[in-house]
Amino acid sequence: MPEQPPAPAGQTLIGSVQRAMRLLETVAGHEHGAPAKQLARETGLALPTAYHLLRTLVHEGYLYRDRGLFFLGTAAERLSSSGAAQKRRSTVVDSLAQWRDLIGVPVYYAMYRDGEIEVVCVSDTPANPAVQEWADFRETGHAHAIGQCLLSQLDESARRDHLSRYPARSITPYTVRDDHTLLRRLERMPRMQPVTERQEYALGTVCAAVPITVGATAATMALSLPAHQADRLLPAARQLQSEVGRRVGALALAISI
The missing domain is CATH 3.30.450.40 (GAF domain)
Structure with a gap:
């Protein structure tokens, strides 16, 4: 994974938000869906962390899960449409x-x-x-x-x-x-x-x-x-x-x- 740029002086970046966005971007790159293990590997996240974030994103509608694969959900599509x-x-x-x-x-x-x-x-x-x-x-x-x-x-x-x-x-x-x-x-x-x-x-x-x-x-x-x-x-x-x-x-x- 490319190294993330440092936070501007005086600002605190929310790591969990950054990781969730990386997951969303990675899922978007898989038209036919991807399993959690592959997403964790491609984003450089520990598997338990990836699972936790994926469950949260599914709950909020940004992703959905079908037969073990994750896809962009309706909330993410609304963002794209906007x-x-x-x-x-x-x-x-x-x-x-x-x-x-x-x-x-x-x-x-x-x-x-x-x-x-x-x-x-x-x-x-x-x-x-x-x-x-x-x-x-x-x-x-x-x-x-x-x-x-x-x-x-x-x-x-x-x-x-x-x-x-x-x-x-x-x-x-x-x-x-x-x-x-x-x-x-x-x-x-x-x-x-x-x-x-x-x-x-x-x-x-x-x-x-x-x-x-x-x-x-x-x-x-x-x-x-x-x-x-x-x-x-x-x-x-x-x-x-x-x-x-x-x-x-x-x-x-x-x-x-």
């Missing part, structure tokens, strides 16, 4: 930061989940700040590009269900004023094209959202600009859509969390 989810989320976070710097705009990632509009991640800078959420994003999907983009990806029944809970209402002089007008607008939207809105959610701000559909999941990447830069909105949206297209495979996996 780590994979974090890695997929970091893919989205890193992508947003890259596009933020490339295009010079705040970038947003949102999805429609369990009947709600959810802004999952926002990437901005002090020079290009994100839109202040002054009215609940979930309740004002009719007014902002993110919500309109997500609703455009739903079928009519799901749209009407959403509007029965969050009816359209005017929050700026430019906001669509009723459900009927919004539904007509959504029906006319070209599929998979950027959705734009100008000062419908926040005065002084224009926004665009790019639709991303993965299976039955509706998602979007969006951006915002000050109203005096409105001429940049559609070109920036097209650039974002192109960049999303380059990473659609990795994003599809992340969105499927």
